[in-house]
Amino acid sequence: MIEIYLAIAVYLGLDIWFAIEGSKRKIGALRAFLISFLLTPIVGFIFVFNSEKKFAFFEVHYQCSRCGYExxxxxxxxxxxxxxxxxxxxxxxxxxxx
Ligand SMILES: [Zn+2]
Structure with a gap:
């Protein structure tokens, strides 16, 4: 009986992990979670890791350590x-x- 709970815990753990990973990608957390929850984490894995990563924009500023001006x-x-x-x-x- 304990194996079933363990399997469910692993299943949900993977779903949550893919949801977190999905939130950094274009697929989004909710869609990643639903795909891996409804279509098994194997399908979720394929969808999430094939989804492009969101762009993070960096702007480089130069700050003065004395006056703090950027x-x-x-x-x-x-x-x-x-x-x-x-x-x-x-x-x-x-x-x-x-
Ligand atoms: Zn300065």
Whole structure:
């Protein structure tokens, strides 16, 4: 009897895993879950991993560690701090755009 519960737990575990994986892809979490739940996780696996990944957009900004100002273009030193006589190199920061 315990084997049935174990099988159900594995089945649902796979469905949930595919739903999480599906949420990062074009298929979406709900569709990934329903496909693997209704048509077995084997079919779900095929659908989810053939679905394209969503694009994550990164925008690179350059931030000054002294004044905290962000620039979209890279310069050798922060132009604002340079006016004050400080040469502060800019740090690259990645911004996720969704
Ligand atoms: Zn600065």
């Amino acid at each position: 620039f979209t273009e890279k310069t050798l030193y922060c132009p604002l701090c340079e006016k004050d006589g400080h040469k502060v190199e800019l740090e690259e920061v990645k911004k996720v755009m969704t």
